[in-house]
Amino acid sequence: MTYNALRLLKEGLTGNKGWKPVWRDPMPRAEYDIVIIGGGGHGLATAYYLAREHGLKNIAVLEKGYIGGGSIGRNTTIVRANYFLPGNSEFYSHSLKLWEGLSADLNYNVMHSQRGLINLFHSDGQRDAFVRRGNAMINQGDDAVLLDRDGVRQHLPYLDFDNIRFPVYGGLLHPRGGTARHDAVAWGYARGADRRGVDLIQQCEVTGIDVKGGRVQGVSTTRGVIRAKKVAIVTAGRSGQVAAMAGLRLPIESHVLQAFVTEGLKPIIDHVVSFGMGHFYISQSDKGGLVFGGDLDFYASYASRGNLPMKEHVMDAAMTLMPVIGQAKVLRSWGGIMDMTPDGSPIIDRTDIDGLYIDCGWCYGGFKAVPGSGFALAHLLATDRPHDTAAGFRLDRFRTGAGLMDEEGTGAQHNLH
Numbered sequence: 001m002t003y004n005a006l007r008l009l010k011e012g013l014t015g016n017k018g019w020k021p022v023w024r025d026p027m028p029r030a031e032y033d034i035v036i037i038g039g040g041g042h043g044l045a046t047a048y049y050l051a052r053e054h055g056l057k058n059i060a061v062l063e064k065g066y067i068g069g070g071s072i073g074r075n076t077t078i079v080r081a082n083y084f085l086p087g088n089s090e091f092y093s094h095s096l097k098l099w100e101g102l103s104a105d106l107n108y109n110v111m112h113s114q115r116g117l118i119n120l121f122h123s124d125g126q127r128d129a130f131v132r133r134g135n136a137m138i139n140q141g142d143d144a145v146l147l148d149r150d151g152v153r154q155h156l157p158y159l160d161f162d163n164i165r166f167p168v169y170g171g172l173l174h175p176r177g178g179t180a181r182h183d184a185v186a187w188g189y190a191r192g193a194d195r196r197g198v199d200l201i202q203q204c205e206v207t208g209i210d211v212k213g214g215r216v217q218g219v220s221t222t223r224g225v226i227r228a229k230k231v232a233i234v235t236a237g238r239s240g241q242v243a244a245m246a247g248l249r250l251p252i253e254s255h256v257l258q259a260f261v262t263e264g265l266k267p268i269i270d271h272v273v274s275f276g277m278g279h280f281y282i283s284q285s286d287k288g289g290l291v292f293g294g295d296l297d298f299y300a301s302y303a304s305r306g307n308l309p310m311k312e313h314v315m316d317a318a319m320t321l322m323p324v325i326g327q328a329k330v331l332r333s334w335g336g337i338m339d340m341t342p343d344g345s346p347i348i349d350r351t352d353i354d355g356l357y358i359d360c361g362w363c364y365g366g367f368k369a370v371p372g373s374g375f376a377l378a379h380l381l382a383t384d385r386p387h388d389t390a391a392g393f394r395l396d397r398f399r400t401g402a403g404l405m406d407e408e409g410t411g412a413q414h415n416l417h
C-alpha cells in the first residue's frame with residue numbers, strides 16, 4: 001500500500017477501514033542467507049538497504065521484544081552532521097544526506113525537520129574550538145555558521161546571556177541539523193524492508209550463536225534454531241551480551257542515558273540548543289513538549305531507567321541556561337542503554353569468526369547514524385568490503401591502537417564520553 005494524499009482523503013471519507021498492517025508477522029524459516037540480530041533502527045535500516053541496494057531478499061531480522069522498543073524509540077531525536085574527525089565526519093555527512101531524502105525514499109513521513117542546531121560557547125577558548133569544528137564541517141561539505149552573542153540572541157532570546165558562570169559568548173549554528181520522529185524511522189524502515197521480502201520476526205530472542213570450525217552456522221532462539229550463512233549483531237546496548245554468545249569480548253561498556261519531556265506548550269524553541277558546558281540540550285517536539293537531556297548516569301548498567309542525582313543535575317543545567325523553563329511541568333523521564341566505546345566512535349566490521357559481523361558502539365549518537373550505518377553495514381554484508389564512509393570503524397583499532405577516533409578528546413575512558 002502506497003501512502004499519498006488521495007489515499008488519505010479516501011480513507012478519511014470512508015471511516016479509515018482500508019488501512020492494512022504495515023508489516024507481516026511471518027513464522028521464522030529454518031534457514032536464511034542473512035540473519036540480523038536486533039530490530040532497532042540500525043538492524044532495520046541494514047535489512048532495508050540489503051534489499052534495496054543489493055537486491056537480497058532471503059533475510060530475517062530477529063527482535064527479542066517489539067519493533068521500536070529499544071533505544072530507537074527512546075532517544076531525543078537529534079540529527080546532525082557536525083563531527084570533527086576524519087573517519088567520523090564523512091560518515092555522518094553521508095548519513096545526513098540519506099536523512100534528507102528519507103521520507104520520500106521510504107514513502108513514510110519520518111518528520112525530519114531541519115530546524116537548525118546551535119552549540120553554545122562560553123569562553124574564548126571554546127569559541128576557537130568551535131571555529132575549528134565549523135571549518136572542518138564546511139571542508140566536509142556540510143554547513144556551519146559562527147554566531148556572536150547578538151546572533152545567538154536573535155535566534156534564542158529566552159536564554160540567560162549574563163549567567164555569572166556561563167555567560168553566552170556565541171554559538172555555532174548548523175542549519176541542516178534538526179530532529180526527526182524516532183519511532184516513525186523504525187516503522188518506515190520496517191515497512192520498507194518487509195515490502196521487499198525481509199522477514200521481521202518479533203518476540204524472538206537470540207539465546208546462542210552457533211559457531212563451528214571458526215565459521216558461523218546460525219543462531220539459537222526462543223523460537224527455535226535458525227541457520228544462516230551470515231549473522232550480524234546489531235543490538236546496541238546489548239551488544240556485549242550478544243557477542244559473548246559467540247565467545248567475543250567487546251571493547252564496550254553499557255551505560256544509562258536519561259531523557260525528559262514536559263507538558264505540551266505553545267512553540268517557544270525552534271532550534272536544537274546544546275549547552276555543552278552544562279551537559280544539557282533541548283528541543284521542542286511537534287506536539288509541544290520540551291524534550292531535553294544531559295549526560296550519562298556514570299555507572300555501567302542494563303537498566304532502562306536512570307538515577308535521581310542525574311535528574312537533579314539536568315534540571316539545574318536547564319534552569320541555568322533558560323530560567324523560563326522553571327514554569328514548565330515535567331511529564332515523563334526515561335532511560336536507554338548506550339553502547340559506549342573507549343574512543344566514542346562506532347564499530348562496523350567483520351569479526352574473527354567467518355560470517356559473523358558487528359555493528360555497535362554508537363554511544364549516545366546512534367539515532368542520526370541510522371541511515372548511514374544501515375547503508376554501510378548492508379554494503380559490508382553484501383560485498384565483504386567496508387563502505388568508504390565507514391572504513392575507519394574497525395573492531396581491531398582497540399587492540400592495535402591504530403586508527404582510534406577520539407571525537408570528544410576525552411581519552412580512552414568510557415564514562416567520560
Ligand SMILES: Cc1cc2nc3c(=O)[nH]c(=O)nc-3n(C[C@H](O)[C@H](O)[C@H](O)COP(=O)(O)OP(=O)(O)OC[C@H]3O[C@@H](n4cnc5c(N)ncnc54)[C@H](O)[C@@H]3O)c2cc1C
Pocket residue numbers: 037038039040041042043062063064065066068069070071072073074075076077078079204205206207234235236237238242257258259293334335336337338362363364365366367368369
Ligand atoms: C535518552 C536517549 C537519548 C538519545 N538521544 C539521541 C539523539 O538525540 N541523537 C542521536 O543520534 N542518538 C541519540 N541516542 C542514541 C540512539 O538512540 C542509539 O544510539 C540508537 O538508537 C541505537 O541503535 P538501535 O536503534 O539499533 O538500538 P535499539 O533500538 O536498542 O535496537 C537494538 C535491538 O536489539 C534487540 N536485542 C537485544 N538483544 C537481543 C537478542 N538477544 N535477541 C534479539 N534481539 C535483541 C533489542 O530488543 C533492541 O530492539 C539517545 C539514546 C537515549 C537512550
